[in-house]
Amino acid sequence: VHEVMLDTDTQPLCLISPARDRPPLIPELKVHPFTLGEHLQTAWANSEICIQLMAENLACELWENQPDNALALDTPVGQLHERLVGWLHISPILAGNVSTRTLAQFTDYAQQLGWIPLTTEPS
Numbered sequence: 001v002h003e004v005m006l007d008t009d010t011q012p013l014c015l016i017s018p019a020r021d022r023p024p025l026i027p028e029l030k031v032h033p034f035t036l037g038e039h040l041q042t043a044w045a046n047s048e049i050c051i052q053l054m055a056e057n058l059a060c061e062l063w064e065n066q067p068d069n070a071l072a073l074d075t076p077v078g079q080l081h082e083r084l085v086g087w088l089h090i091s092p093i094l095a096g097n098v099s100t101r102t103l104a105q106f107t108d109y110a111q112q113l114g115w116i117p118l119t120t121e122p123s
Contacts (some may be wrong), residue, residue, distance in 0.1 A: 045099040054098070055084035061103050069107060069116045083115065 006013045044050050059080050062070040074080035087106055088098055095101065095109075110116045 051085055051088045054088055055081055058084050058103055072116050
């Protein structure tokens with residue numbers, strides 16, 4: 001990110017990254033660059049928006065790489081997205097961190113539940 005526009009009470013404020021060879025508008029940014037804290041990363045990974053976006057990305061990956069399984073999981077239409085969202089909502093203790101889950105893990109889960117046939121090849 002090279003520029004960020006912030007709404008303030010007076011007027012919008014544009015912050016430009018020091019990476020663009022310009023001095024920062026807020027001197028403290030030079031000494032203490034902004035980093036997203038772990039608590040905010042965790043909050044994002046567990047937010048509904050993140051879950052919805054991850055489900056959409058996994059659905060696209062499934063349609064591209066395993067169209068037969070995608071079709072089976074999306075019958076009736078829209079079911080694939082609901083199944084992905086439901087799987088992403090499973091407790092991290094049971095299914096691992098939401099942000100590190102993979103399509104292979106989801107297809108294994110879908111096979112265990114009988115949504116798609118078991119395969120002999122590793123997922």
